[in-house]
Amino acid sequence: MAEEVKVFGVWASPYSRRVELALKLKGVPYEYIEEDLSNKSPLLLKYNPIHEKVPVLLHNGKPIVESILILEYIDKTWKGYPILPEDPYERAMARFWSKFMDEKCMPAIWEACWIDEKEQEAFEHLKTLENALKGKFFGGETIGLVDIACNWLAFWVGVIQEVSEREVVNAEKFPILCKWIEEFINSSPVKESLPPRENLLAFFRARREFFSASVSASK
Ligand SMILES: N[C@@H](CCC(=O)N[C@@H](CS)C(=O)NCC(=O)O)C(=O)O
The missing domain is CATH 1.20.1050.10 (Glutathione S-transferase Yfyf (Class Pi); Chain A, domain 2)
Incomplete structure (x- = not known):
């Protein structure tokens, strides 16, 4: 079954661009969903109810928030290009x-x-x-x-x-x-x-x- 990988972001946000960059480095295909921060979508509020911020990475239905934590998740989940050092x-x-x-x-x-x-x-x-x-x-x-x-x-x-x-x-x-x-x-x-x-x-x-x-x- 194909993996579900979605990024909820904002085009001008360095935080959501971080997540997109990491997925590109890993060669992971993803769907990008542009949010309107002046009118946040019910999905953004559902997936990030505490901070109500982008980015959110949705992986097979599971939301991950906070860009640095998302980068670590991406690194652990998809092998290939290493983002964090092993040591x-x-x-x-x-x-x-x-x-x-x-x-x-x-x-x-x-x-x-x-x-x-x-x-x-x-x-x-x-x-x-x-x-x-x-x-x-x-x-x-x-x-x-x-x-x-x-x-x-x-x-x-x-x-x-x-x-x-x-x-x-x-x-x-x-x-x-x-x-x-x-x-x-x-x-x-x-x-x-x-x-x-x-x-x-x-x-x-x-x-x-x-x-x-x-x-x-x-x-
Ligand atoms: N610490 C968060 C910061 C994310 C963040 O500040 N996102 C901004 C866009 S650049 C946002 O969604 N702001 C919406 C709001 O504050 O209501 C991360 O690293 O993901």
């Missing part, structure tokens, strides 16, 4: 850096893209991350969990910076990280799993005032 210490470190991206880097970089106050904090987190990059990718010679978790930094940040007219990440401040960004976004299947740049630019342009005001208000 227990390396696995723990990969989990550590992806958590660092979500919990420390993303909030600080996002805020630094709109206001000055967070720039130093974002700089320090980015330097720490840059120092953790030892090979071509965080995963070594191939794309792994941390690279996938850093997709927002690789692609979305450049678009946000263009809209907010601030430069938190550039090659002068972060030469190694920027080299990684080039390698990552130009590799296959990453290229095919990113949203169209023009559409993303229009998305952030349309919300520029809102994002800028909401970040300032939270300070």
Whole structure:
């Protein structure tokens, strides 16, 4: 019997793009269902009743939520391309850096893209991350969990910076990280799993005032 693999996502979401990228790396066919977050579908609310967020991976009727946990599930379920390292210490470190991206880097970089106050904090987190990059990718010679978790930094940040007219990440401040960004976004299947740049630019342009005001208000 054919497997049921569905991804509930949003085209501009780095989190749902992570899941799509992992499925593409594994060569797993899936059905993609675009959600409207202003009018969430009954299925999204049923499958992710606690957070009510995308992405949701539905595998043979079982929902899995939270992008990093979904990546780990995908890695365990489908063999072939390894996303997490086998070695227990390396696995723990990969989990550590992806958590660092979500919990420390993303909030600080996002805020630094709109206001000055967070720039130093974002700089320090980015330097720490840059120092953790030892090979071509965080995963070594191939794309792994941390690279996938850093997709927002690789692609979305450049678009946000263009809209907010601030430069938190550039090659002068972060030469190694920027080299990684080039390698990552130009590799296959990453290229095919990113949203169209023009559409993303229009998305952030349309919300520029809102994002800028909401970040300032939270300070
Ligand atoms: N920690 C979650 C974050 C997912 C998330 O924030 N998704 C956003 C879209 S980018 C969402 O669904 N937001 C809907 C809402 O907050 O109501 C993950 O890694 O999957």
